[in-house]
Amino acid sequence: IACSTIRYSIAIDNGAITGPNDFSWIHQNNNTFAANNKELLNPSYAFVILRNPFKRLLSFYCDKLCNTGNDANDNSYEVTQSIMGTSATTTFAEFIEFLWKNPSLKKANEHIQDQCDFLIYKNYHDYLALEKFKETSSIIFEKTGVILEDIRPFNSIHTTYGCKETVELNYDTPGELIGSAMAASQKPIAKNMYNIDLIRKVGTLYLNDILLYLKVINDSEEEMGYWLKFM
Numbered sequence: 001i002a003c004s005t006i007r008y009s010i011a012i013d014n015g016a017i018t019g020p021n022d023f024s025w026i027h028q029n030n031n032t033f034a035a036n037n038k039e040l041l042n043p044s045y046a047f048v049i050l051r052n053p054f055k056r057l058l059s060f061y062c063d064k065l066c067n068t069g070n071d072a073n074d075n076s077y078e079v080t081q082s083i084m085g086t087s088a089t090t091t092f093a094e095f096i097e098f099l100w101k102n103p104s105l106k107k108a109n110e111h112i113q114d115q116c117d118f119l120i121y122k123n124y125h126d127y128l129a130l131e132k133f134k135e136t137s138s139i140i141f142e143k144t145g146v147i148l149e150d151i152r153p154f155n156s157i158h159t160t161y162g163c164k165e166t167v168e169l170n171y172d173t174p175g176e177l178i179g180s181a182m183a184a185s186q187k188p189i190a191k192n193m194y195n196i197d198l199i200r201k202v203g204t205l206y207l208n209d210i211l212l213y214l215k216v217i218n219d220s221e222e223e224m225g226y227w228l229k230f231m
Contacts (some may be wrong), residue, residue, distance in 0.1 A: 001049040001056070001115065001130050005151050007033070013146045020154040040120060045143050047126040049136060050115055050213050053206035054199070054227050055190050059160075060111045061092050062188070066179035083108045088176040092193050095172075100201045115209045127216035131223050154215040163187035171198060196230045203231040 007026040010033050011017045017025045035043075070075040081087070085098060099105055099112075103139060106112050114157050126143070129135040139147040151159035162185060169178055169188035178188060194202070203210060210227075214220045221228075 001051045002148075003146060004155060004157075006049075008151050009146055009149045012149060020151075023151070023154055045126075046121055046124045047128055047140065047143070047231055048119065049123050049128045050209075050217060051130040052213065052223055053115070053209045053225075054113075054194065054202055055131075057096075057112060057202060057206070058092065058188070058190055059191055060109070061095055061175070062160060062178060062182065063158045064109070064111070065090060065095060066175040066182070073140055074221065078107055080106040091172050091174060092178075093171040093195075093198060095175075096198050096201055099205060106205065114206065116212055124216075129213075129217045129223065131218075158182060160187035165189045167192065169193070170193060191226060194227075199227055199230040203227065 004026060007030070008017075008023065011022075011026055011029075012019070014033070016029075016032065017023075018064065063083065064077055064080045067076065067077060084095070085195055086095060104113065106189070107117075112119075128139060130136070133148075133150065137150075140146055140148050152159045155161075160182060163182060164186055165188070166181065166186045167189065169181055169186070170192045171194060173188070181187065214224060217223070
């Protein structure tokens with residue numbers, strides 16, 4: 001979670017880039033600051049950022065399945081939509097149904113693969129939540145001296161940064177309409193994008209991630225309570 005933010009922040013801290021004008025560098029140099037096995041064996045500090053699985057899945061849908069790429073050299077949108085078997089009219093409910101019937105599709109894109117799959121260590125010094133970005137940033141700075149930059153304002157992907165919530169969008173809204181709404185600075189309300197059946201299906205598909213979040217994130221029930229009561 002927050003992989004672009006982390007890679008950008010580390011690149012800035014190490015002098016590889018100087019600011020937003022160099023943002024594309026992180027996508028062209030993914031492995032520059034990747035740890036080797038020797039470095040992974042004995043870290044002085046290890047942290048991981050986790051996210052509410054329900055909101056994570058919705059974020060992926062709103063970005064990759066409701067839009068086209070901003071960069072002519074970025075074909076990830078077309079490729080992802082082809083792999084997922086979606087179209088401009090695919091709703092969030094239909095997308096979840098695709099995953100429900102073909103759960104192996106989760107491994108077709110790292111943005112919807114189980115967060116548990118990416119854990120390197122049995123235990124981390126800190127388990128941090130994306131939902132508490134300011135607190136997460138403060139802890140990382142305190143432990144490492146690295147300033148965690150919020151890259152949403154200039155990221156190349158489609159985010160809901162700066163968008164206002166609207167009740168006009170729900171789980172039956174075609175993807176292209178959600179994409180148009182985002183372009184007009186509007187975003188769906190996460191809870192309105194699910195009904196009880198969809199919550200139960202996503203809860204089953206991502207049960208391990210939900211259990212991990214509940215186990216290691218402080219005050220996790222505050223974030224997950226709404227979703228849990230319907231599971």
